[in-house]
Amino acid sequence: MANAFQRDNExxxxxxxxxxxxxRLSLVNTILTVLTLGLYRFWAKTRVRSYFxxxxxxxxxxxxxxxxGLEKLLGFLIAxxxxxxxxxxxxxxxxxxxxxxxxxxxxxxxxxxxVLFAQASLLALLPFIFYAQYRARRYILSxxxxxxxxxxxxxxxxxYVWRAMGHWFLVVIxxxxxxxxxxxxxxxxxxxxxxxGDTRLAQGGSWPMLYRAMRHIFIAVGILILGVVWAFWDDxxxxxxLSSGDEIAAGLFVLRLVPILFLSGFWMFYGYVxxxxxxxxxxxxxxxxxxxxxxxxxxxxxxxxxxxxxxxFLTLICALLVLLAASIIGAVFGFSDISLExxxxxALMTLDPFEIAxxxxxYLLIMGMFGVFYIIFVTQPILAHFVVNTxxxxxxxxxxxxxxxxxxxxxxxxxxxxxxxxxxx
Amino acid sequence: MxxxxxxxxxxxxxxxxxxxxxxxxxxxxxxxxxxxxxxDKPPLYWPTLALRELTDxxxxxGIVLQLDGEGEARLIIPHGHAEDVIRQISPNLRKRPxxxxxxRKLMFWGGGAAASVALILLVILPAMSDQLATMxxxxxxxxxxxTALKQIERFMLGSQKSLTCTDKAGxxxxxxxxxxxxxxxxxxxxxNVQVFDHKMVNAFAVPGGNVVIFDGLIKASDTPEEVAGVxxxxxxxxxxxxxxxxxxxxxxxxxxxxxxxxxxxxxxxTLVVTERLINASYAQAAETGADVYAHGVLRKTGLPSAPxxxxxxxxxxKNGDDKGLMSHLASHPNLAGRAKxxxxxxxxxxxxxxxxxxxxxxxxxxxxxx
Numbered sequence: 109m110a111n112a113f114q115r116d117n118e119x120x121x122x123x124x125x126x127x128x129x130x131x132r133l134s135l136v137n138t139i140l141t142v143l144t145l146g147l148y149r150f151w152a153k154t155r156v157r158s159y160f161x162x163x164x165x166x167x168x169x170x171x172x173x174x175x176x177g178l179e180k181l182l183g184f185l186i187a188x189x190x191x192x193x194x195x196x197x198x199x200x201x202x203x204x205x206x207x208x209x210x211x212x213x214x215x216x217x218x219x220x221x222x223v224l225f226a227q228a229s230l231l232a233l234l235p236f237i238f239y240a241q242y243r244a245r246r247y248i249l250s251x252x253x254x255x256x257x258x259x260x261x262x263x264x265x266x267x268y269v270w271r272a273m274g275h276w277f278l279v280v281i282x283x284x285x286x287x288x289x290x291x292x293x294x295x296x297x298x299x300x301x302x303x304x305g306d307t308r309l310a311q312g313g314s315w316p317m318l319y320r321a322m323r324h325i326f327i328a329v330g331i332l333i334l335g336v337v338w339a340f341w342d343d344x345x346x347x348x349x350l351s352s353g354d355e356i357a358a359g360l361f362v363l364r365l366v367p368i369l370f371l372s373g374f375w376m377f378y379g380y381v382x383x384x385x386x387x388x389x390x391x392x393x394x395x396x397x398x399x400x401x402x403x404x405x406x407x408x409x410x411x412x413x414x415x416x417x418x419x420x421f422l423t424l425i426c427a428l429l430v431l432l433a434a435s436i437i438g439a440v441f442g443f444s445d446i447s448l449e450x451x452x453x454x455a456l457m458t459l460d461p462f463e464i465a466x467x468x469x470x471y472l473l474i475m476g477m478f479g480v481f482y483i484i485f486v487t488q489p490i491l492a493h494f495v496v497n498t499x500x501x502x503x504x505x506x507x508x509x510x511x512x513x514x515x516x517x518x519x520x521x522x523x524x525x526x527x528x529x530x531x532x533x
Numbered sequence: 534m535x536x537x538x539x540x541x542x543x544x545x546x547x548x549x550x551x552x553x554x555x556x557x558x559x560x561x562x563x564x565x566x567x568x569x570x571x572x573d574k575p576p577l578y579w580p581t582l583a584l585r586e587l588t589d590x591x592x593x594x595g596i597v598l599q600l601d602g603e604g605e606a607r608l609i610i611p612h613g614h615a616e617d618v619i620r621q622i623s624p625n626l627r628k629r630p631x632x633x634x635x636x637r638k639l640m641f642w643g644g645g646a647a648a649s650v651a652l653i654l655l656v657i658l659p660a661m662s663d664q665l666a667t668m669x670x671x672x673x674x675x676x677x678x679x680t681a682l683k684q685i686e687r688f689m690l691g692s693q694k695s696l697t698c699t700d701k702a703g704x705x706x707x708x709x710x711x712x713x714x715x716x717x718x719x720x721x722x723x724x725n726v727q728v729f730d731h732k733m734v735n736a737f738a739v740p741g742g743n744v745v746i747f748d749g750l751i752k753a754s755d756t757p758e759e760v761a762g763v764x765x766x767x768x769x770x771x772x773x774x775x776x777x778x779x780x781x782x783x784x785x786x787x788x789x790x791x792x793x794x795x796x797x798x799x800x801x802x803t804l805v806v807t808e809r810l811i812n813a814s815y816a817q818a819a820e821t822g823a824d825v826y827a828h829g830v831l832r833k834t835g836l837p838s839a840p841x842x843x844x845x846x847x848x849x850x851k852n853g854d855d856k857g858l859m860s861h862l863a864s865h866p867n868l869a870g871r872a873k874x875x876x877x878x879x880x881x882x883x884x885x886x887x888x889x890x891x892x893x894x895x896x897x898x899x900x901x902x903x
Contacts, residue, residue, distance in 0.1 A: 192653050196657065
């Protein structure tokens with residue numbers, strides 16, 4: 109089969125998304141979502157996915173997203189019917205326990221208790237979150253087609269839940285050292301249950317191979333440790349001098365510590381991006397579809413990193429410009445001092461309803477536009493970078509793949525929507 | 534019409550193989566159709582009435598067609614003359630009929646979801662928060678209230694230092710007032726009443742028996758009995774544990790509403806408004822309850838409640854009454870009604886009662902903030 113995207117039995121990927129159409133699409137989505145008090149969000153997400161999928165074209169043939177908003181809404185309603193009472197009582201008991209156990213104290217240990225308690229209470233939600241994530245992935249892939257052939261994922265969400273809990277537990281008690289193990293085994297669990305048509309995917313490799321991807325996280329931690337040691341090195345700075353309130357010593361200490369914290373924090377963020385990009389590459393290169401189809405991928409970590417930093421900056425600038433424009437328009441209409449007064453005893457909402465409406469409108473506008481710009485400046489460029497740097501090896505074997513039957517999944521990704529743990533796109 | 538020279542890509546939906554096909558418009562069984570010809574295979578006929586196109590596509594290679602809404606096969610026709618012709622003769626390209634069974638499912642589960650949300654918001658949460666509020670140890674509540682007060686001073690009123698007024702004679706007058714109002718009352722906490730040095734005409738209660746009156750309210754009152762009415766109202770809130778109950782309840786309902794509306798752009802704002810609408814009716818009941826409590830206290834201590842009504846009228850004059858939409862958003866019932874209720878409840882004539890403070894003490898209270 110002659111194909112411009114195929115050479116030496118290797119299939120390259122093209123990304124065909126553009127800023128303009130995506131901007132218009134997400135702008136319309138945002139407006140409709142706001143006007144319908146959020147109801148349109150199911151269609152909005154479906155339409156953006158359709159766009160991203162159709163822009164991603166392995167071998168020039170685009171992916172197709174066949175999900176629709178109505179089935180997503182239905183799935184959400186099912187999830188709400190099941191979860192509302194549980195979630196409401198959960199939150200009530202949470203705040204009750206918070207109030208009766210740890211409230212009021214302003215001492216540091218009280219604060220620590222409260223933070224720990226909030227984290228511990230999240231644990232009760234964690235199984236549902238993992239469950240929802242697995243199901244969401246299954247739904248999305250069941251609605252994904254390439255060359256007319258569907259993807260599919262086996263129904264195995266509870267097995268994923270306890271594995272994910274166990275692996276995360278090990279990550280936490282090993283202070284992150286077992287992160288590659290978690291990444292690898294969870295990916296393997298998901299991939300080994302994923303099908304393209306009648307052909308199964310398989311994750312090869314082993315978890316220690318991902319330690320390479322941890323490199324920059326280790327560097328960031330190293331900077332932090334060395335830096336703190338260095339900050340304490342000077343004899344004039346000791347624990348005693350700090351606790352005794354020696355202001356000069358404390359000032360010197362802070363002066364040394366701040367740049368170290370800043371540098372290691374920044375490096376940690378880079379380390380995180382480096383880890384996710386590199387582990388994606390290593391895992392992609394050890395994946396197999398059927399017996400012979402393989403993949404290569406070489407996304408560049410620092411490009412992804414820079415896209416996130418620079419793209420977020422551009423997003424902020426654009427959102428600020430919108431805010432500025434809205435403020436100017438507001439000032440023209442005389443809505444200059446919009447402030448909310450406390451309404452406690454008999455103090456009424458003394459604001460002009462039009463001013464409130466305008467303030468709400470501006471708030472919605474800014475939040476909405478932030479999302480629109482973010483998708484243009486961050487989400488799409490990063491997606492494009494991953495797509496164009498991926499290739500399929502031994503592509504001729506793809507012709508032998510046959511269709512699989514439809515996975516109905518009435519609940520769609522409703523649980524993920526209800527718990528707000530849906531996929532990024 | 535176009536001739537058979539248009540070459541298109543065809544995926545049969547059975548295998549991942551790409552087929553190059555020739556497409557023509559023809560007449561099939563009396564209706565216009567696309568004839569799809571592959572080498573060595575019988576031609577396929579797709580009636581134009583059943584053609585659907587995929588939407589929200591980023592691709593630049595052409596129009597993507599499928600048969601009905603559910604066809605597995607895809608036909609990709611390059612942009613150009615052929616696409617224009619197909620668009621002209623296929624009226625249903627963008628039609629997506631919704632199945633009846635889908636609508637039934639939506640109605641069923643929509644009803645289920647609504648019932649679930651209504652049950653938790655309107656029945657379970659109010660009942661449980663009323664119950665749980667009585668189970669929190671009072672000293673915890675008191676501590677919580679103190680923290681809340683500090684935050685109010687800092688964030689709401691923007692003050693770094695404490696706003697509490699401490700003029701000795703003023704505090705003594707206030708204590709005398711409190712003592713008379715709480716005589717024989719079984720209040721679940723140690724009452725802690727403070728005056729904040731702020732010009733707002735307001736007063737409020739936070740959990741744990743903490744009550745705050747703003748200096749602005751004292752200055753706006755003409756008689757100590759007006760202040761006493763307000764104070765009795767706030768003590769009513771304390772007596773009913775309203776601040777704690779409301780805190781618990783809104784913690785629960787905020788989570789539910791967040792789930793229902795999602796975090797769409799600005800979902801937060803919708804959330805605040807909806808949460809207010811739901812809790813306001815509950816809070817209005819709490820306000821009426823506190824008013825009734827205040828009327829009772831005033832009657833028992835031999836004070837008229839008409840001055841309380843005067844004070845509401847004053848507020849109304851200053852701020853305007855809240856009617857219509859705004860009265861639903863505000864947690865307090867409308868002022869005219871409250872003023873009337875206070876006057877109707879008055880058991881003592883305004884001309885004949887033992888004043889709660891002497892003239893000198895009233896001046897002391899007015900000077901509590903120096």
